[in-house]
Each structure stands twice: as C-alpha cells, then as structure tokens.
Amino acid sequence: MGTQQLDGQVAIVTGGAGDIGRATAAALITAGARVVVADVDATKGEQVAAELGEGAAFHQTDVSDLDQVQAAVDFAVSRFGGLNLMFNNAGIGTEMGRFLDDDLADFSKIMGVNLFGVIAGTQRAARHMKDHGGGVIINNASIAAINAGVGLISYRSSKAAVAHATKCMAIDLAPYGIRVNCITPAHIKTGITNYDMAPVLKYMQPLRREATPDDVANTVVFLASDQAAQITGVVLPIDGGTTAGVPFATTQLIMSSAAAKRG
Numbered sequence: 001m002g003t004q005q006l007d008g009q010v011a012i013v014t015g016g017a018g019d020i021g022r023a024t025a026a027a028l029i030t031a032g033a034r035v036v037v038a039d040v041d042a043t044k045g046e047q048v049a050a051e052l053g054e055g056a057a058f059h060q061t062d063v064s065d066l067d068q069v070q071a072a073v074d075f076a077v078s079r080f081g082g083l084n085l086m087f088n089n090a091g092i093g094t095e096m097g098r099f100l101d102d103d104l105a106d107f108s109k110i111m112g113v114n115l116f117g118v119i120a121g122t123q124r125a126a127r128h129m130k131d132h133g134g135g136v137i138i139n140n141a142s143i144a145a146i147n148a149g150v151g152l153i154s155y156r157s158s159k160a161a162v163a164h165a166t167k168c169m170a171i172d173l174a175p176y177g178i179r180v181n182c183i184t185p186a187h188i189k190t191g192i193t194n195y196d197m198a199p200v201l202k203y204m205q206p207l208r209r210e211a212t213p214d215d216v217a218n219t220v221v222f223l224a225s226d227q228a229a230q231i232t233g234v235v236l237p238i239d240g241g242t243t244a245g246v247p248f249a250t251t252q253l254i255m256s257s258a259a260a261k262r263g
C-alpha cells in the first residue's frame with residue numbers, strides 16, 4: 001500500500017481532539033486526506049488542528065446534537081470541497097462500579113454521545129455521500145460491544161448498540177456505494193482508560209503487545225481505502241486476540257490451581 005492511498009479525500013474525525021482521534025487524523029493526513037477535527041472541546045481541538053497543519057481544520061461539534069453534526073458536515077464540504085470519510089469516534093466513559101450501585105444518572109448522556117452521535121454522524125454524512133459518489137463510515141465502538149462484563153452498563157450497552165446499528169446502516173446504505181464498518185478496540189492507554197496493562201496483557205490478551213492509538217489509526221486508514229472495497233457491515237476487533245480467547249497464562253493458572261487442589 002502506498003502512503004497516498006487517500007489522496008484528495010476529505011474526512012471528519014469526531015472526538016478528534018482525543019488520543020485516538022488525534023492519531024487517526026494524523027494518519028489520514030499522511031495518507032493524503034484533509035481532515036475536519038470535530039470535537040466538543042474547542043481548546044484541545046484548535047490545538048490539535050494547529051499541530052496537524054494545513055491539512056486539518058477544527059470545527060466545534062457536540063455529536064449528541066443533530067444540528068451540530070449537520071453543521072460539521074456542511075463545514076467539511078465548504079472548507080475542503082466534499083466528504084468521503086466519516087470516523088464516528090467521539091465517546092465518553094463512566095466510572096467503574098457495580099450495577100446495583102449505579103444511579104444511572106449519566107445513562108442519557110452516554111447514549112446521546114456514544115450511540116445517537118454515531119447514528120447522527122452516519123446519517124448526515126451519508127446524506128451527502130449518497131449524492132456524491134458514495135463514501136466510507138467507520139464507527140468506533142469498543143471491546144465492550146462484544147464481551148460482557150461487570151459494571152459500566154450504560155457504556156457497554158451504548159457500544160453494543162453501535163455495533164448492531166453499524167450492520168443495519170451498512171445494509172441500508174450499501175445501494176449508494178457507502179460502506180459502514182465498526183471497530184472494537186480493547187484497552188488502549190488514553191485519556192479515558194489509564195489502566196495498569198500488565199495483568200491485561202498476561203491474562204486476557206493473547207498477543208503480548210500493548211495497543212496504541214496508532215493501531216486504531218492504521219485500521220481506519222485501511223478500512224477507508226479502496227483496499228477494503230469489499231468490506232462493509234463488519235465489527236472488527238482491534239484487541240490482540242482478546243475476544244478470541246484467554247492466553248496460555250490463564251489456562252496455566254487454572255491447571256496449577258486444579259493440581260494444587262488435588263494435592
């Protein structure tokens with residue numbers, strides 16, 4: 001693959017001021033695209049766009065507001081002359097806690113950003129793409145969309161819904177040459193997840209390497225390119241094998257505790 005595989009294309013990256021968004025915007029620009037960094041955080045967003053140079057422009061956008069999503073699409077078209085790629089990446093997390101202790105106060109906010117924001121972004125981008133030769137939409141869910149787990153019920157539910165909505169929208173938009181895919185990264189060290197990765201790598205992730213925002217960025221560039229022309233409606237893990245199954249160290253732990261029990 002050449003480095004200019006997205007030459008002349010225009011992209012919107014929502015949540016573009018965050019760690020994954022920024023890395024992806026940079027990779028898209030390296031691949032030849034121009035990028036609208038769409039984020040609710042104007043200070044960080046302006047800074048990221050300035051760092052990325054003339055291939056980037058910031059547009060303040062709250063993805064949970066349909067009019068603001070439309071305004072971001074209109075901005076991309078007027079500033080850079082079109083819209084070929086929508087990366088619906090903006091998302092918010094929540095405090096880890098047990099389900100029975102959750103006051104559910106942030107349920108609507110999480111759904112508004114993580115789910116409605118993705119659906120709104122897809123619809124408004126697709127309305128433009130439909131009349132302009134098609135396009136690509138990529139939705140950033142999470143491993144939480146696939147693997148069930150303790151706590152974070154609103155977050156997990158919002159991300160599971162993103163994966164399902166992606167498939168539905170992919171079917172609906174396919175006749176217009178619009179591909180819609182979902183990515184499900186596992187733990188990546190960023191602003192919203194600052195875990196100690198060691199136990200994750202040893203007992204949960206078969207690949208012993210730590211994920212970075214660039215792993216997501218590279219996947220987005222591939223899915224956006226013609227190399228992925230036959231790919232739509234997929235939910236693609238970027239998780240070092242975590243959803244495939246537990247690594248050998250976990251199996252060893254079970255075997256040794258069973259052996260200890262036998263005496």
Ligand SMILES: NC(=O)c1ccc[n+]([C@@H]2O[C@H](COP(=O)([O-])OP(=O)(O)OC[C@H]3O[C@@H](n4cnc5c(N)ncnc54)[C@H](O)[C@@H]3O)[C@@H](O)[C@H]2O)c1
Nearest residue numbers: 015017018019020040062063090091142187188190191193
């Ligand atoms: N970091 C991880 O381990 C991980 C794993 C799986 C999925 N994800 C997903 O990746 C996406 C990006 O997360 P990140 O890790 O870069 O976190 P981050 O906090 O660094 O970035 C999130 C960005 O979204 C922006 N944002 C929040 N609400 C918004 C709104 N209403 N409208 C527009 N922008 C808004 C924030 O200002 C921030 O810049 C999220 O959807 C997240 O759920 C992250």
